[in-house]
Amino acid sequence: MTPIPVLHPDDPRIAAFRDVKERDLTGRQGLFVAEGEVVLRVLASEASRCAPVSVLIAEKRLAGLRQVLERLPDDVPVHAAPQDVLNAVAGFDLHRGILALGRKPEPVAPDVLLDSLSERAVAVVASGVGNHDNMGGLFRNAAAFGAAAVFLDRTCCDPFYRKAIRVSVGAVLRTPMAAGLDAEAMIDLLQGRGFEVLALTPSADQALADMKPARRTAILLGSEGPGLPREIIARCRPVGIPMAGGFDSLNVAATSAVALHHVTTRRQE
Amino acid sequence: MTPIPVLHPDDPRIAAFRDVKERDLTGRQGLFVAEGEVVLRVLASEASRCAPVSVLIAEKRLAGLRQVLERLPDDVPVHAAPQDVLNAVAGFDLHRGILALGRKPEPVAPDVLLDSLSERAVAVVASGVGNHDNMGGLFRNAAAFGAAAVFLDRTCCDPFYRKAIRVSVGAVLRTPMAAGLDAEAMIDLLQGRGFEVLALTPSADQALADMKPARRTAILLGSEGPGLPREIIARCRPVGIPMAGGFDSLNVAATSAVALHHVTTRRQE
Incomplete structure (x- = not known):
């Protein structure tokens, strides 16, 4: 050099x-x-x-x-x-x-990416995450907890944006991903491969802490503010993280860390 | 008006x-x-x-x-x-x-603040957190999970900095706190009041997910980078969040969310 x-x-x-x-x-x-x-x-x-x-x-x-x-x-x-x-x-x-x-790496077709995942894979799935800090945080947490892949729907921002890469401490550059998908199609694909898709939403009756995650689990996160659309939640297993009085919700990156920790430590054998 | x-x-x-x-x-x-x-x-x-x-x-x-x-x-x-x-x-x-x-509110003496806490209180304690984004995230997560108080040692940045307040979505303005303390004195005080102080550190042998938190628990977090000093960790119960291969650590705000979720959902009755 x-x-x-x-x-x-x-x-x-x-x-x-x-x-x-x-x-x-x-x-x-x-x-x-x-x-x-x-x-x-x-x-x-x-x-x-x-x-x-x-x-x-x-x-x-x-x-x-x-x-x-x-x-x-x-x-x-x-x-x-x-x-x-x-x-x-x-x-x-x-x-x-x-x-x-x-x-940027060559785009990988979602089904090709899915074929590469193990029987005990955890995937992170984002719909409508438009903030680059949050996107970077999602990738950092996905890598920290050993998620096998990240799937982004077409309404997410570009993870290869400078700030998202920086916040991810480089995880964006190493994590297998498929982007630009339709949210419904993405969920169908994951479920078709035996993933249980957990939709993280404050509206869920079931608390994350009380559920036993499946061997193959996908964690679906929406944007801050509006959150996941109702028709998307209806296709998945909704789980929530109960908040203390007067508080609306966690930041989406923090939510991903909590969910990844629970799923990776409490999964079925 | x-x-x-x-x-x-x-x-x-x-x-x-x-x-x-x-x-x-x-x-x-x-x-x-x-x-x-x-x-x-x-x-x-x-x-x-x-x-x-x-x-x-x-x-x-x-x-x-x-x-x-x-x-x-x-x-x-x-x-x-x-x-x-x-x-x-x-x-x-x-x-x-x-x-x-x-x-800013009148400073509260740490022992007065401790006197106001319930028998099942969770506290967040920070040592050397100097980044305003992380400080704001800590407060947001403390409020989201209903932590009763935040304790900041003298090496932390000011939570009333504009960006920290914004990232906290206002939690800095409502959460009881004591600041400007010496880390050792802070830990002594908490332990003297029956708090088990968990030091979150990658060096811990025990995984957070495997431990049963005490009724009164304090979650101690250090700065990103150097982390908590060894002599501080030695005074506490060290717990870690195991990372996937090649990854060093979570962001400190994400760590607080994971620890608060575990502690608030798995505490002893």
């Missing part, structure tokens, strides 16, 4: 990193931008499902990151720039000093 | 709302600034432990918020400004359109 010095924000070799925030919104045709050391470590590891494409870091971070950077394939250029050039490229004060460009 | 029209950002009646972000950092001598409708509802409710002092909202939000604003005491002025004036006062684009100034 020989770092390529970059001394001007208009250097064409780092054009892909220009105006990070604006391009977060317009998209990058199959690529994504990630930031920070934790995420770079995942991207450079064998656990990553995404290929690294290019890296841009602050000169002062080169020495400390050499070990991680050596793990990148030889054809991935590592650009090193003074902090002020880095800030000018990104368009904001990039105190983390690390940007990486990666390629 | 008669709104006071404000047409200029330099109007001295709203000086307390000027340069919100800068003043977040320098402090407000016993006052705090909160934002958004959810938090305003808590501040105007009987559940709030904090007195509202002043409100500044976008004109266009007046009609929709009239019911909430009517609940404020008569001596709390409600200022209404055009959106561009509001933005100029705050120093950023305040699309929520609602700022409220409140007074």
Whole structure:
């Protein structure tokens, strides 16, 4: 790994990193931008499902990151720039000093993904989760509890958005997923493969804590605010997490952690 | 409630709302600034432990918020400004359109707070939690699961910081708390009152899921990254949440949700 010095924000070799925030919104045709050391470590590891494409870091971070950077394939250029050039490229004060460009994995058909799951798999399923913090939290928790896959319906936001990747501490880059599905079709598919789909909803009569999860369980979470639509809940087994008086609901990422902990520790043998 | 029209950002009646972000950092001598409708509802409710002092909202939000604003005491002025004036006062684009100034509650001595707790109380205890998102999440989860009190050691950040209040969905304003303590002294006090203090740590031999919580339980959480110091853990009952391969730990707010769920649903009678 020989770092390529970059001394001007208009250097064409780092054009892909220009105006990070604006391009977060317009998209990058199959690529994504990630930031920070934790995420770079995942991207450079064998656990990553995404290929690294290019890296841009602050000169002062080169020495400390050499070990991680050596793990990148030889054809991935590592650009090193003074902090002020880095800030000018990104368009904001990039105190983390690390940007990486990666390629999203090829989409996997949901039934192909399902075929790859074990008889005791736990899946996380999201419908209408539109907040990138929550999306990142879902992925982080899914990975932390060893969920085998994440399924996202077509009304979810893109998990490869910079902030979602960061909040997930890189879990977005390593977790098998299928996205862009219709919620009903997704539930049908999971149930057809023997998954019990638990719909987490404050409206449920049954408390999560009192139920014995099936060997194959899918945890379905909706958006904060409106929550899961009634017709979706009706297709699943509704379970709730009772709240103390005056409190409406947990954050969706916190809900996923509670449900994943219960399911992974109380499952039928 | 008669709104006071404000047409200029330099109007001295709203000086307390000027340069919100800068003043977040320098402090407000016993006052705090909160934002958004959810938090305003808590501040105007009987559940709030904090007195509202002043409100500044976008004109266009007046009609929709009239019911909430009517609940404020008569001596709390409600200022209404055009959106561009509001933005100029705050120093950023305040699309929520609602700022409220409140007074922090009088500090409560930890032993007085402990005297007020029931025989089946659950407490949340934080040591070294310095991230405002995590602090807000801790409070939100404490309130959601009906924790009776939150104890913060002297190395925690201020929960009355604007972002922490927002993430807590107002729980910071209603939850009894004692702050600024020494971690060891805090643990001694809790144990002296019959609380079993669970130290949540990846280093624990015992899994949270396998333990039966005591009637009076305190859940102790450390910062992300370094976690709880060894000498603190040694004073408590260490419990862990086992992670899937390759994953270090959960976010501290997610950890609190998992622990609170377990403790509140599996406690001894």
